[in-house]
Amino acid sequence: MHSIGAHIYDVATSRKLLTRNRLKYLDDKSCVLCNGAEESVHHLYFICPIARSIWNGIRDWLGLRKIMDSPTTVLNAFQGVYRGNSTLNMMRCAVLSATVYHVWNIKNGVMFDNAKPNVEEIIKAIKIHVFRCIPRSIDFFQPSTRSGLL
Incomplete structure (x- = not known):
C-alpha cells in the first residue's frame, strides 16, 4: 500500500484516535453522526x-x-490494488485516504460547528479531493485511466 494511504488507514483503525468512548470527561459517548x-x-x-453510506457510495x-x-472488508475490497505504482493504484489509495479523512472531518x-452530515456532499468532497491528486500529465479521458474511478 502506498505509504501515505497506509499511514492514514493505520491511524484510523488504531486505538489511538480520540473517539468519544476514549474521552473520560464526556458523559455522553454516543456517536455524533448517528446519535x-x-x-x-x-x-x-x-x-x-452515515459512514456505511459513505463507504457504499465510494464502493x-x-x-x-x-x-x-470493517477494517478487514475494506482491505479485502482494495486488496491487490496497491501492488505496483500505477496511476490507478495510487488513485485508489488516495480514495481510501480521503474517505478516512472526510469521515473524521465531518x-x-x-x-464543533454543528454541521449536518450530508452523505452525497461528503462523497462529492472525497471525489474532488481525489481528482485534485491526479497529475496534470494524465489524460483522464482515456478509458484505461478512467475505468474504476468514475
Whole structure:
C-alpha cells in the first residue's frame, strides 16, 4: 500500500484516535453522526449508518463489489490494488485516504460547528479531493485511466 494511504488507514483503525468512548470527561459517548451506539473507531468508520453510506457510495463509484463494513472488508475490497505504482493504484489509495479523512472531518464538523452530515456532499468532497491528486500529465479521458474511478 502506498505509504501515505497506509499511514492514514493505520491511524484510523488504531486505538489511538480520540473517539468519544476514549474521552473520560464526556458523559455522553454516543456517536455524533448517528446519535446511536457508543462512538468507537470501529463504530465511527464502519458501523455508523452515515459512514456505511459513505463507504457504499465510494464502493459504487469505484465499481467494487465487496461490502466494506470493517477494517478487514475494506482491505479485502482494495486488496491487490496497491501492488505496483500505477496511476490507478495510487488513485485508489488516495480514495481510501480521503474517505478516512472526510469521515473524521465531518465528525469534527458535527461536534464543533454543528454541521449536518450530508452523505452525497461528503462523497462529492472525497471525489474532488481525489481528482485534485491526479497529475496534470494524465489524460483522464482515456478509458484505461478512467475505468474504476468514475
